[in-house]
Amino acid sequence: MDREKLVQLYKNYELTESDVYKHKHYVIITRQGIEKIQAKENIKINFEIIKAERDFGVIKAYASKGDATIETYGSALKGKGYADGNCNSWYVTEMAEKRALSRAILKITGFYELGVFGEDESEDFKKSK
Numbered sequence: 001m002d003r004e005k006l007v008q009l010y011k012n013y014e015l016t017e018s019d020v021y022k023h024k025h026y027v028i029i030t031r032q033g034i035e036k037i038q039a040k041e042n043i044k045i046n047f048e049i050i051k052a053e054r055d056f057g058v059i060k061a062y063a064s065k066g067d068a069t070i071e072t073y074g075s076a077l078k079g080k081g082y083a084d085g086n087c088n089s090w091y092v093t094e095m096a097e098k099r100a101l102s103r104a105i106l107k108i109t110g111f112y113e114l115g116v117f118g119e120d121e122s123e124d125f126k127k128s129k
Helices: 003-012 031-041 092-108
Strands: 020-023 026-029 044-052 056-065 068-077 116-117
Touching: 003 068, 026 031, 031 092, 044 092, 056 092, 068 092
Parallel strands: 026 116
Antiparallel strands: 020 026, 044 056, 056 068
8 A cells, every 4th residue: 555645645635534444454434534535526426226136236336537437336235244245234225336436436536546445345344333
């Protein structure tokens, strides 16, 4: 991870301690931080439902910032643990959408290439209390 580049991104997007935390091997940005970045960059997001079932959802997100456009996916499978699923909520399509949004914002702004993830991307990334 390029620490200098990461610090510069934090400053550019006016992220605070409540927007970012370290979790095991990753730096995590909270939902609030993701939304700050989106607003500051005026990133437009469009979603496409790929699959929406009771226990499984996949959403494709298209993000655009100026002339740059990317697309990425978010998914959620109801169940506990990697063998059974990656989401504890019955709102699997909504969870997939949140994951797609986080990935799209972080990819288009350069955070993803530095190993930064959104807290919604995995149940494992939730901040411990």
